[in-house]
Each structure stands twice: as structure tokens, then as C-alpha cells.
Amino acid sequence: MQPAPAPTRRAVAATLMPVIRGLISQEGPRKVGHFDDAPEVLEFVGSHALDSLAPLGTSCPDHFLRTKIAPLVLAFDPATQQAADLLPGLEDALAAYRAGYAAYYQRCKHPDSPAMRDPNPVVYLIPGIGMLTFAADKATARISGEFYRNAINVMRGASTVSEYRGLPEQEAFNIEYWLLEEAKLQRLPRPRALAGRIAFITGGAGGIGAATARRLLQDGACVVLCDIDREALEGTRAALAKSHGADQVAAVWADVTREEALAAAFTETALAFGGLDICVCNAGIASAAPLEETSLALWQKNIDILATGYFLTSREAYRMLLTQKLGGSIIMVASKNALVASPGRRPIARPRPQSCISRAAWHWRGRRTASAPTWSTRMRCCAAAASGRAIGGAARGFLPEGFAGGAGRCLSPALAAQTQRLPGGYRRGHRLLRLRDLRQIHRQHPECRCRQRQRFHPVNQMDKFVTPQLDQAALAAQNAPLLAALQEDYEALGRGLARRGIDIEAVTRAVASFGVATPSWAVGTGGTRFARFPMPGEPRNVFDKLEDCAVIHRLTAATPTVSLHFPWDEVSDVAALKEHAAALGLGFDAVNSNTFQDHPGNPAHPLSYKFGSLTHADAAVRAQAVAHNIACAALGAKLGARALTIWVGDGANFPGQQDFTAAFERYIESVQAVYGALPADFALFLEHKMYEPAFYATVIQDWGSSLLAAQAVGERCLCLVDLGHHAPNVNIEMIVARLVHARKLAGFHFNDSKYGDDDLDAGAIDPYRLFLVFNELVGAQARQAPGFAPAYMLDQSHNVTDPIESLITSAIEVQRAFAQALLVDRAALAGFQAQNDALMASQTLKRAFLTDVQPILGMARARAGAAIEPLSAYRASGYRAAVARIRPAKAGGGGGIV
Numbered sequence: 001m002q003p004a005p006a007p008t009r010r011a012v013a014a015t016l017m018p019v020i021r022g023l024i025s026q027e028g029p030r031k032v033g034h035f036d037d038a039p040e041v042l043e044f045v046g047s048h049a050l051d052s053l054a055p056l057g058t059s060c061p062d063h064f065l066r067t068k069i070a071p072l073v074l075a076f077d078p079a080t081q082q083a084a085d086l087l088p089g090l091e092d093a094l095a096a097y098r099a100g101y102a103a104y105y106q107r108c109k110h111p112d113s114p115a116m117r118d119p120n121p122v123v124y125l126i127p128g129i130g131m132l133t134f135a136a137d138k139a140t141a142r143i144s145g146e147f148y149r150n151a152i153n154v155m156r157g158a159s160t161v162s163e164y165r166g167l168p169e170q171e172a173f174n175i176e177y178w179l180l181e182e183a184k185l186q187r188l189p190r191p192r193a194l195a196g197r198i199a200f201i202t203g204g205a206g207g208i209g210a211a212t213a214r215r216l217l218q219d220g221a222c223v224v225l226c227d228i229d230r231e232a233l234e235g236t237r238a239a240l241a242k243s244h245g246a247d248q249v250a251a252v253w254a255d256v257t258r259e260e261a262l263a264a265a266f267t268e269t270a271l272a273f274g275g276l277d278i279c280v281c282n283a284g285i286a287s288a289a290p291l292e293e294t295s296l297a298l299w300q301k302n303i304d305i306l307a308t309g310y311f312l313t314s315r316e317a318y319r320m321l322l323t324q325k326l327g328g329s330i331i332m333v334a335s336k337n338a339l340v341a342s343p344g345r346r347p348i349a350r351p352r353p354q355s356c357i358s359r360a361a362w363h364w365r366g367r368r369t370a371s372a373p374t375w376s377t378r379m380r381c382c383a384a385a386a387s388g389r390a391i392g393g394a395a396r397g398f399l400p401e402g403f404a405g406g407a408g409r410c411l412s413p414a415l416a417a418q419t420q421r422l423p424g425g426y427r428r429g430h431r432l433l434r435l436r437d438l439r440q441i442h443r444q445h446p447e448c449r450c451r452q453r454q455r456f457h458p459v460n461q462m463d464k465f466v467t468p469q470l471d472q473a474a475l476a477a478q479n480a481p482l483l484a485a486l487q488e489d490y491e492a493l494g495r496g497l498a499r500r501g502i503d504i505e506a507v508t509r510a511v512a513s514f515g516v517a518t519p520s521w522a523v524g525t526g527g528t529r530f531a532r533f534p535m536p537g538e539p540r541n542v543f544d545k546l547e548d549c550a551v552i553h554r555l556t557a558a559t560p561t562v563s564l565h566f567p568w569d570e571v572s573d574v575a576a577l578k579e580h581a582a583a584l585g586l587g588f589d590a591v592n593s594n595t596f597q598d599h600p601g602n603p604a605h606p607l608s609y610k611f612g613s614l615t616h617a618d619a620a621v622r623a624q625a626v627a628h629n630i631a632c633a634a635l636g637a638k639l640g641a642r643a644l645t646i647w648v649g650d651g652a653n654f655p656g657q658q659d660f661t662a663a664f665e666r667y668i669e670s671v672q673a674v675y676g677a678l679p680a681d682f683a684l685f686l687e688h689k690m691y692e693p694a695f696y697a698t699v700i701q702d703w704g705s706s707l708l709a710a711q712a713v714g715e716r717c718l719c720l721v722d723l724g725h726h727a728p729n730v731n732i733e734m735i736v737a738r739l740v741h742a743r744k745l746a747g748f749h750f751n752d753s754k755y756g757d758d759d760l761d762a763g764a765i766d767p768y769r770l771f772l773v774f775n776e777l778v779g780a781q782a783r784q785a786p787g788f789a790p791a792y793m794l795d796q797s798h799n800v801t802d803p804i805e806s807l808i809t810s811a812i813e814v815q816r817a818f819a820q821a822l823l824v825d826r827a828a829l830a831g832f833q834a835q836n837d838a839l840m841a842s843q844t845l846k847r848a849f850l851t852d853v854q855p856i857l858g859m860a861r862a863r864a865g866a867a868i869e870p871l872s873a874y875r876a877s878g879y880r881a882a883v884a885r886i887r888p889a890k891a892g893g894g895g896g897i898v
């Protein structure tokens with residue numbers, strides 16, 4: 001096969017490398033890549049013999065210790081295919097390679113063999129394109145490539161003389177896993193803090209950029225210097241290469257105001273190292289002129305470099321981070337002097353053109369999850385002293401402590417104060433742009449006010465909100481000492497399950513894709529009818545609540561969505577709320593309406609719900625409740641939710657107080673009115689509850705009433721089961737079976753209880769019941785019950801625990817019950833049922849329930865970049881104490897959520 005032309009080869013490699021890097025760095029340390037399209041490589045990958053020679057493996061021990069016994073060959077024909085055609089099959093190709101490697105390890109291992117090493121390929125061969133190699137650092141990646149080149153020469157040489165043969169597998173294994181080799185590996189120095197990370201720095205040829213590069217290099221990162229000054233660029237590159245090794249540093253020219261130049265610079269970055277982890281937007285200019293002397297051209301130049309340049313750089317970086325799905329950091333360096341002039345110093349210019357940028361404190365975080373592996377990205381812009389003292393504290397959070405001035409130095413005290421005392425500024429989402437100091441209009445932006453609190457939400461304190469310990473790198477470090485034991489337990493469990501005919505990987509995959517929504521109302525302490533005992537750092541508003549929910553998801557990778565409650569969570573700027581959630585990597589599950597209490601001062605609820613809402617005897621109250629539900633659904637739709645949950649406390653406290661029939665009919669009529677006004681495809685969930693606040697008779701007291709109503713209302717009206725809303729000992733799993741049968745199961749509010757609607761943590765009292773519920777669900781899933789697509793949500797109230805800890809626990813317990821239910825031997829169960837073997841049937845369930853699935857849960861989390869032990873990671877993070885410092889303490893008092 002003819003090699004593709006050089007530009008195509010480079011383009012294909014640049015497209016492929018970040019994707020491969022992302023896929024093979026999900027677990028364990030990040031890898032750095034190397035691209036080689038030397039003629040001998042091209043000849044080999046283009047030869048007919050590739051398919052037969054490559055799998056034979058390399059022959060010389062020295063070679064395959066570096067290259068692994070065989071490369072991964074990616075089928076590709078540059079004449080007819082594009083780079084994009086390679087991507088869809090990549091994941092499977094890698095999985096197959098890993099499975100092959102694991103099988104090789106299993107076949108050949110000895111009782112005292114070291115544990116299996118990273119099963120991902122090192123060498124990737126792409127016909128017509130060349131060879132990619134990936135390793136823990138650049139030098140190793142390059143050298144691995146060179147070793148494979150040697151192997152190519154050996155194969156070529158041998159094949160011309162006679163027939164090339166690889167080393168017998170067992171022999172190869174014995175060398176690869178030679179105990180002395182292992183001892184050598186164990187004695188390697190600990191990798192530096194940023195080993196395997198790749199940084200891109202604009203304005204990298206001098207000043208702050210070069211200082212940042214030096215520091216990142218010291219910590220082990222690979223650095224791409226990007227600058228417009230070719231001469232300075234080469235000078236700095238050469239100097240840094242000399243001090244830190246040529247492998248570690250690359251240089252690329254770009255004008256940051258030009259889109260195509262930046263795109264090319266990032267292509268070069270991918271080719272040089274395989275991807276990106278840290279982008280430092282630093283290229284700037286220092287033009288200073290008093291306002292009256294600032295020409296339009298100067299203004300424009302500033303905008304081009306300092307605004308457009310930052311935008312283009314961060315956008316390209318973000319695109320690459322998205323491709324890798326590994327998270328990363330984008331740092332914006334801005335001038336502190338533009339914000340607050342140093343004492344005794346004239347402000348550089350006041351207002352100076354770039355103030356509009358440098359006065360903007362941006363705090364932005366992104367986290368993508370859903371079905372994809374967890375990852376997070378953070379972008380911060382902090383005031384950096386223009387003195388060359390690196391980059392202020394901007395990097396705290398992912399860089400080692402002390403990198404840039406230590407904790408608390410992220411913003412200068414003056415700036416921190418400014419960004420936190422919000423009235424008088426302008427903010428939307430996470431951006432805070434202060435205009436006052438520009439002597440511009442002093443105004444409050446009405447849009448930014450949240451109805452809940454008559455002032456801005458100071459949500460911009462991300463530097464304080466996210467404790468560094470919650471960063472992905474920190475979590476990985478926390479996981480590191482636990483990994484070996486986890487792997488061991490996982491393998492042992494895998495063997496045990498394999499004996500039962502169960503593929504542990506299939507279970508782990510199912511668990512990994514399982515999500516349960518957190519209830520926004522549960523991240524604050526709840527309380528009982530009697531009292532509420534608030535804890536430090538209570539969320540003040542929905543933005544804080546989302547941040548707490550994000551912590552839960554970050555640690556568990558199990559709670560990608562949040563269920564909101566209106567009007568508790570109502571805001572006037574819905575877009576900002578959505579943006580905030582998206583930046584935190586959260587989506588929304590069913591939204592809830594609230595007509596079980598009055599909302600004094602809220603113009604949408606002038607009438608009281610004391611005697612009911614949707615079923616109230618007074619049509620005006622019913623209309624008000626209906627309107628509220630419709631508004632909730634509309635709000636939910638804007639946020640991307642797909643359902644509205646209605647729970648009403650309507651009912652009677654005394655016999656005779658209410659006409660049962662009339663009340664139920666009014667309920668149906670009201671719900672029909674809501675249903676009729678729902679956005680297209682929106683579902684309506686009816687939640688039943690046995691009692692409270694109505695102590696004698698509740699209108700929708702049980703699943704029977706709920707089902708009757710749902711059937712009367714319409715197809716998209718379904719029944720939601722809150723586990724706590726039943727009499728003690730009620731057979732909830734059977735209710736689930738009935739609702740599945742009727743195609744009316746909306747989903748769940750998971751919690752646990754001993755007496756009533758206790759709202760205790762899921763599985764806290766009766767984990768077996770939770771398992772039995774999941775047994776029904778997994779059974780329904782397995783037989784593909786029609787219309788079966790339940791929504792999983794938590795609904796709890798916390799009186800004596802930290803809500804975040806409780807919700808973490810519950811998410812894990814729900815996942816555990818799901819995993820256990822996946823282990824039920826359904827064929828055997830059906831057999832025992834058919835034979836009326838009651839004992840064995842119940843034992844079949846017990847066996848699944850009693851299997852310790854902890855390693856599966858831990859592995860799913862580890863693979864998703866979450867915490868193997870979320871509770872200890874949370875406690876170690878100091879998050880609660882950190883938020884307590886910025887969220888004012890609340891006084892205790894009367895009853896809370898019931």
C-alpha cells in the first residue's frame with residue numbers, strides 16, 4: 001500500500017492521538033504519545049506482511065519489554081478512508097487488545113508472577129499513516145517507537161533470509177514478568193506530580209509564560225511553548241530543552257488572534273505529545289495609555305489579543321479536552337494591576353483597554369458525565385502579578401501546593417473581596433464582570449437576581465468551593481494506594497462469578513451506566529415536624545445545592561442528574577441555572593411542584609393550600625395549583641428535564657371532613673388540566689403517600705389510587721413509588737411488579753424507613769427490600785417489559801448526618817442493590833418456581849443478595865475517575881469546612897421537610 005501524503009499522515013495521526021490517549025488513560029496514569037512516519041515504518045505498515053508479521057510479536061526481550069509483545073494494528077486504507085472512519089472502531093479494538101493481553105497473562109502466569117500490568121497497547125500501527133507509541137512519559141514513548149523500529153528491521157531481515165518467528169509466548173511472558181524486572185520497576189523513582197501531563201502555553205517564549213513552562217517542566221509535565229516571536233520561541237525552547245531534556249519541550253508558532261494558526265498549533269501539540277491536559281492562556285501585550293489617548297486601533301489590538309486570543313486558545317484547548325474525556329485545566333492569566341493597582345503605583349492605566357478582560361474574574365468548571373466516563377475541566381482566571389511570579393494562585397487545585405503562592409492566594413484579598421461583595425456588579429452564570437471600577441454604570445442586572453433571595457447568589461467562589469482534594473488528579477492519587485487491593489478483590493470476585501456463568505465485566509459496565517438523581521432539597525438538613533438542626537455550610541440556594549450535588553457525583557460517578565423542587569429552587573434566570581448545572585456536569589431529572597405548603601410573598605400563590613391544592617373544594621385554589629404545576633413543567637422543560645412529579649398532601653384529618661369520591665374526581669380533573677398543558681413528550685409522575693400531612697385519609701394514598709388516576713389521565717401519566725410512602729411491611733416489590741405490568745411505573749424516590757415516611761438513607765434499614773425491588777426491575781429489564789423505563793431518584797431528609805455523606809451512601813446502596821439483582825440466576829429461579837421448590841427459589845435470590853459486590857462498585861468508580869472510597873475521599877477533602885467558611889451559618893428552629 002502506498003503511504004498517504006505527509007500532510008494527510010500528520011492530520012490522521014493528530015486526530016487519532018488524543019482519542020487513543022483518552023481511551024488508554026482512563027485508568028492509571030496518563031500516557032504521552034509519539035508519532036513516527038519514517039520510511040521504514042511506512043514500508044512495514046504498508047506491506048502485505050503486516051497482518052501476518054505484527055501479531056507474531058517482537059523477538060528480542062529488550063524490544064518487547066518496551067513495546068509489549070505485539071502491537072495493535074488498526075485497519076485503514078488512506079485511499080478510501082478518512083481519519084474519522086478510524087474512530088468508531090477504536091474502543092472495541094482496544095478492548096479486544098486488552099482482553100487478548102489479559103488472556104495471555106492468565107495463560108502464562110506463574111503463582112508468584114507480579115500482577116498484570118497495564119493491558120493497553122504501546123505500539124499502534126496504521127497502514128499508510130505510520131506508527132504511534134504511548135507510554136508514561138515522552139522519552140519512553142519515543143524509545144518504545146525506536147525499539148519497534150528495530151523489531152521491524154529484525155523481521156524484515158529474517159523474512160528475507162527465511163521465515164520470521166516470534167518468541168514462544170511463555171518465554172516472552174517469563175521475560176516480561178521476570179521477577180527481577182519487576183523489582184527494577186518497583187524501584188523506579190516515584191513519578192513527578194505532573195508526569196504524563198501535557199501543557200500548552202501561549203506567550204511561552206518569555207516572561208510569565210516561560211516561567212510557567214519552567215515550573216511545569218520541573219514537575220514533570222511536557223510543555224508546548226506557543227509564541228508569535230519565532231526567534232524568542234526557539235531560544236526559550238532550546239534553553240528549556242537543555243535544562244529539562246529535549247523530549248519534554250516542543251515549540252510551535254502561532255498568532256493567537258488567528259483561528260487557523262491556533263488550530264494548527266493544537267494539531268502540532270497532538271502530534272508532539274498526543275493530547276493536552278493544561279492550557280495556559282497567557283499571550284498578552286502591555287500597552288498602556290490613559291483613556292483619552294487610547295486610539296481605536298490600540299483598543300482593537302488589545303481586544304484581539306486579550307479577548308479573542310484567549311477565546312480562541314481556550315476553545316481549541318477545550319475541544320481537545322473534550323475529545324480525550326480526561327478532564328484538564330485551562331488557566332487564564334490576567335493582569336492584577338488592571339484590577340487593583342499596587343500600593344504606591346499608578347494604575348497601569350485607568351481605565352486601560354484590557355481592563356475589560358482583566359477585570360473579569362472567570363470561574364468555570366465543566367464536567368461531562370452521562371454515559372461517558374467522568375471527567376472534569378476547570379478554568380480559572382485569577383489575578384496574576386505581572387512581575388513574573390508565575391501565575392498567581394490560579395493553578396491551585398491541580399498543581400502541587402506551593403506552585404503559585406500557596407492556598408488562599410488565588411485572588412488578591414482586595415480582588416477576592418470585590419468579587420464576593422456582589423451587589424454593584426454584574427454576573428450571569430459563573431462570570432462576574434465588575435463594571436464599577438471602570439466608572440461605568442453602576443447597576444444591578446435584574447436578570448441575575450434569584451427570587452429565593454433578594455440578592456445575587458455569590459456562586460463565584462469556586463476557588464473556595466472546590467477543595468483541591470476533589471480534583472480528578474487528587475482523586476486519582478487517593479485511589480492509587482487502593483488500586484492493587486481493588487484489582488485483587490475484583491479478580492477474585494470475577495473468578496467466583498465466572499464459575500456462576502456471570503461475566504463480571506458485563507455487570508461492571510451495567511453498574512457504571514446506572515445513575516440515580518439527587519434531590520436538590522436533600523442537600524440541606526431536613527428536620528422533622530419538631531425541629532431542624534442545621535449544619536455548617538448549608539446550601540443557601542439552588543446554585544449551592546447544585547454544587548453539593550456535583551460533589552456527590554464527582555465522588556460516586558453515580559448521580560449525574562438532579563431533581564429540582566419548585567418554588568424552592570426557582571430562579572428568574574433559568575439559562576444561568578442550566579449553564580451552572582452543565583458546567584458542573586449535571587443534568588436534570590424530573591422536577592417537582594410544591595403545593596403542600598404555602599409560599600408567602602410569592603405572587604403565584606396568593607391562596608392558601610391549608611385545605612388542599614389540586615383537590616381543594618375551591619376552584620380558585622385548584623386553578624392556582626394547576627397553574628403552578630404547568631409553570632413547573634415549563635421551567636423543567638427549559639432546563640432539559642423530561643417529567644414533572646406531583647405529590648400533594650391533600651386529604652383529610654378527620655372522618656367526614658372530605659367527600660372521598662368528590663376529592664378524587666377533582667384530583668383527576670386537575671391533573672388532566674396539567675397533563676393537557678405539558679410540553680410535548682413531557683411525562684407526568686403521580687406520587688402516592690399513605691399519610692401525612694393528612695392523618696386520616698390522603699387522596700392519593702396508595703398505588704391503587706395512583707394507578708386509577710394515571711389511567712384516567714393519559715398514556716404519559718405514570719405512577720412514582722417513594723419507598724417510604726407505604727405502611728410498614730407493605731410488599732413494595734410487588735407493587736413494582738404490578739405497575740410494570742400495567743406499564744405505569746414512572747420510577748422511584750429511594751430512601752428507607754422503619755415506621756413511615758422516615759426518609760432515611762436508602763438501604764439503611766432494610767437493604768434486602770431494596771434488593772427485592774431491584775430484582776423486579778432487573779427482571780422486567782431482562783424480559784424487556786414493554787414501556788419499562790423508570791426514573792431513579794433519591795428522596796431523603798437528613799437530621800443527624802451530613803447530607804452529602806448520606807446521599808453518597810444512598811447512591812452507592814442503590815447501585816449495590818442493582819448490581820446484586822444483576823447476579824440473580826434468572827433461569828435457575830424460573831426452574832425452581834416451576835418445580836415449586838420454594839426453598840431453592842428463595843436461596844437463589846439470597847445467593848445474589850449475599851454476594852459482596854463491593855469490588856464491582858469500586859472498580860466502576862475507579863474507571864470513571866471517581867473515588868474508590870467516596871466517603872473517606874469526601875471527608876479528606878475538607879469540603880464541608882470549606883463551604884462553611886463562605887456559607888453563613890443558619891439558626892436552628894422549627895420543623896423542616898416532612
Ligand code: RM4
Nearest residue numbers: 592647687722795897898
Ligand atoms: C414528600 C414527598 C415528595 C417530596 C417532599 C419534599 O414526602 O416524598 O416527593 O417532594 O416530601
Ligand code: MN
Nearest residue numbers: 687722749795
Ligand atoms: Mn418523594
Ligand code: MN
Nearest residue numbers: 722724757898
Ligand atoms: Mn416523602
